[in-house]
Amino acid sequence: MKTISRVISSAVMLLISALLCAAAWKLPQLIAPWYTGLSANVLSVIGAVTAVFPFPLWEAIAVLLIVWAVASLIHDLKKKKPLRWVTGVLWGASFAVLLFVVLWGAGHFLPTKTEQIVSVRAPSEDRLANAAAYYGNRASALANLVPRDEEGMLSADDLTELSRASDGGFAALAAQYDCIEDTEVTVKPLLPGDLFSYAGTTGIFVAYTAEPCFNPNTYGFAMPFTICHERAHRLGANTEADANFIAYLACASSSDLRYRYSGEFSAFMYCYNALYKLSPERAAEVWNASLSAQVQQDLLGATEHYAPYEGGVKDTAQQVNDLYLKAFAQSEGVGAYEKVSDALAAWYAEQIAG
Numbered sequence: 001m002k003t004i005s006r007v008i009s010s011a012v013m014l015l016i017s018a019l020l021c022a023a024a025w026k027l028p029q030l031i032a033p034w035y036t037g038l039s040a041n042v043l044s045v046i047g048a049v050t051a052v053f054p055f056p057l058w059e060a061i062a063v064l065l066i067v068w069a070v071a072s073l074i075h076d077l078k079k080k081k082p083l084r085w086v087t088g089v090l091w092g093a094s095f096a097v098l099l100f101v102v103l104w105g106a107g108h109f110l111p112t113k114t115e116q117i118v119s120v121r122a123p124s125e126d127r128l129a130n131a132a133a134y135y136g137n138r139a140s141a142l143a144n145l146v147p148r149d150e151e152g153m154l155s156a157d158d159l160t161e162l163s164r165a166s167d168g169g170f171a172a173l174a175a176q177y178d179c180i181e182d183t184e185v186t187v188k189p190l191l192p193g194d195l196f197s198y199a200g201t202t203g204i205f206v207a208y209t210a211e212p213c214f215n216p217n218t219y220g221f222a223m224p225f226t227i228c229h230e231r232a233h234r235l236g237a238n239t240e241a242d243a244n245f246i247a248y249l250a251c252a253s254s255s256d257l258r259y260r261y262s263g264e265f266s267a268f269m270y271c272y273n274a275l276y277k278l279s280p281e282r283a284a285e286v287w288n289a290s291l292s293a294q295v296q297q298d299l300l301g302a303t304e305h306y307a308p309y310e311g312g313v314k315d316t317a318q319q320v321n322d323l324y325l326k327a328f329a330q331s332e333g334v335g336a337y338e339k340v341s342d343a344l345a346a347w348y349a350e351q352i353a354g
Contacts, residue, residue: 006087010094017101024109032110039104040236044183047210051186056213058206059191104207108328112242114343116179123345125278129286131348132271136290139264143294146261154220154258163187166227169254185212185234187227193217197309199317202226205233219305221298224262225251239330244340267344274341
């Protein structure tokens with residue numbers, strides 16, 4: 001009887017989750033006014049508690065859950081009740097889905113923060129090329145000013161200090177846009193970084209503990225942008241393109257040269273990649289005309305940095321992430337990150353080119 005009740009309650013929780021997501025998608029005008037504020041307030045409370053821990057609390061919880069799952073499986077197999085374990089896991093997974101949707105997930109289906117800042121549409125080749133050139137020139141102007149270590153990499157010996165340096169950009173952004181909250185957020189380094197690198201993960205936001213985290217093994221010049229990306233998730237930029245765009249604006253608004261360079265560096269990369277898909281020849285022209293030798297070296301260095309981590313583990317992890325993103329209203333899957341090029345091109349056209 002208990003087994004049946006677990007199955008029924010699991011189905012109910014999944015149905016409620018689906019209905020909330022559908023309501024956010026079809027009736028955003030009814031859901032957004034209360035959901036956005038509720039999610040932000042609850043995450044702030046949870047985040048204030050988890051910020052006390054110097055490490056990502058969700059990682060410790062995940063390890064404990066795995067140990068518990070294995071121990072309970074062994075116990076139920078000994079008792080010859082494997083179905084009890086299966087339905088227990090089903091119930092737990094269904095509850096986790098419901099909690100995720102209630103806390104943060106339904107926000108994927110609501111209007112983005114990007115839409116409140118800029119009018120996004122698919123850019124023409126010319127607009128994309130002009131935007132890429134703009135960001136490339138900005139990166140080139142900063143390349144020799146950004147603090148570097150003796151090997152020419154981003155100077156960031158203290159990751160806690162680097163993370164806290166994101167405060168300035170978001171404070172400036174909040175003063176300019178009502179849709180951005182000036183909320184204190186702690187972004188933590190993941191442990192261990194190499195493990196996440198093999199999975200192709202540079203950062204992650206875990207809604208259950210309200211912890212935005214970054215991989216300390218991320219390529220140095222992309223790390224400040226990644227910190228801002230995960231922080232943007234925490235502030236309600238749910239989709240990947242939305243988080244990327246808010247991350248760019250936060251970097252560009254920062255007084256810290258490491259953040260400003262990382263923002264322009266990343267913006268160029270996204271626009272260049274989008275342009276390359278339309279016209280490799282035009283992309284090559286922009287690369288040669290707008291980038292200094294230092295920026296070119298930094299961009300090529302990123303490819304070299306991630307090359308050792310290519311392989312089956314990353315491919316599998318990317319497939320899982322692809323399924324998750326598609327399930328939560330991002331039809332491009334892992335390509336959703338690249339869609340920020342549309343917003344970057346639009347922002348350039350509206351704010352710079354006029």
